[in-house]
Amino acid sequence: MSAPDPQNPLGLRSDLDSYYVPLGDNTFEPTLHAQGAWLAHEQHMAPVTGLLAHCLQTFNTREDLQLARLTAEILGVMPARPTTVECQTIRSGRTIELDEATVSIEGRVVVRARAWRLGRVDTSEVAADETPAIPGPDELAAIDLSQLWGGGFIASLELRTDTQRVPGRGHAWARPTKHLVEGEPVHPVAAYLGVVDTANGVATRLDPRSWMFPNTDLSVHLVRQPKAGWVGFDTAVIVGDSGVGLTSSRLHDIDGPVGRCEQILTVRPMA
Template identity: 55%
Template sequence: MTTAPDTLLGDFELATDVPACYLPLGDDRFAPTIHVQGAWRPDEQHMAPVGGLIAHAIETHEPRPELQLARISYDILGVMPARPSVVEVHTVRPGRTIELVEATMSVDGRPVVRARAWRLATGDSSAAAGLELEPMPHPDEFPRWTGMEIWGGGYIRSLEVRADPARRPGRARVWMRSGNALVAGEDVSPTAAFLAFADTANGIAVRVPPGEWAFPNVDLTVHLLREPVPGWVGLDTRVNLGDNGIGLTSSVLHDVRGPVGTVEQILTVRPLPGS
């Protein structure tokens, strides 16, 4: 393990030599690695892998293969320090075909994210199927994009990104993937692995420079029509900023088979001191 100025955080050091976002510590505890490091601050966890970890904990809580995670909403309660984290899960509303599950992630005894997920029974509805969501071009049709380098942190550095050349402030279509596992040594579902990218949407179509403005999201809500296939994650994103300090990032989520669902993020928008 090597030490860099932004990996030694108080009495905890982010591992840099592990090809995974988290190391399992037992008893529902997980240690973040450098691949979780946040974009706004080097001493916090990025919400994207946090979202994947929480989804993984929910899916492995009293698992039922006949139910699909169809909606998950995360409330971000504050800064998520890049330190060992505990994820606790319980069932709020059990049911044969519909189930509501809640998870809380805590760091140093303080809750930092609370999530609720609906798990719904799947069945054959092919006779009624139909989509209005437009598919994205295949990742091979977009060139590699280095625009994410405006952001700091180990999570963003771990991504391979391809973007539509027609992207502009407030509008972008992007494909991304990572060579890192979500949790070292654990089987992770395609859904949890996919959700480890959803929060990245707020950083791909920025309207204002992140060095001059702060626009973090305080929530993340994902609806999924189906289980995604592993590999590339596509984001078809629109960003709207109001004149009252509130913004909204809206995205359609894709895999290489087509649209998978949607993600919404509400933003608090404010100028940074000295900008």
């Protein structure tokens, strides 16, 4: 009997062009492409976020509402095992609703997320945003982040970064090369959100081979509905003196700014 592959100890499938395979009953099997960056047996939060956003969009199909904020609390390591997402409406309304999604693995809730949906109103007459545009993906250099980060998810991304970036500050674009859920249509917002957690790895202030700085939450605010494809980051990372850090990113799609993302970090030396 052959020994387990240390890079893929759970024997995750690598032959599919998707991050998840639906198993029925709101349960999904992660593939190797959903593998996390810190541990070989965990899932990366980025595709998990995309999956829960996909389930939220499937659960609530009201076209008169738009996803304006998604906040996810990460309650522990997310093993790369069959993953169940359950959704419910916490606060229903004519123009404002609050939905919740819980992500469970092996009987344990690992992520709890809430999403505010706000009514669609034509505000084009007063729309304004002075957020500076960042260089487009064609203006930045291709980079292989798998030289710095491990895991199947990072390896599945097409990445561009600016060559002038400094530790803790920089611009980047990321685009998935895999479909979120095998055989299922995915809402553009869910596909976009399936990349956003990458923000914590594109402009690192610390070397992940010497320091751990995983985020314990992910909070995304959207002022318009983003397009799927390239996700742009204008990112700044700060680290305090008592083990806490913060990754803040202005988010873009190919048409310009769409909102913001915040991630609180627990910072400690690598064991």
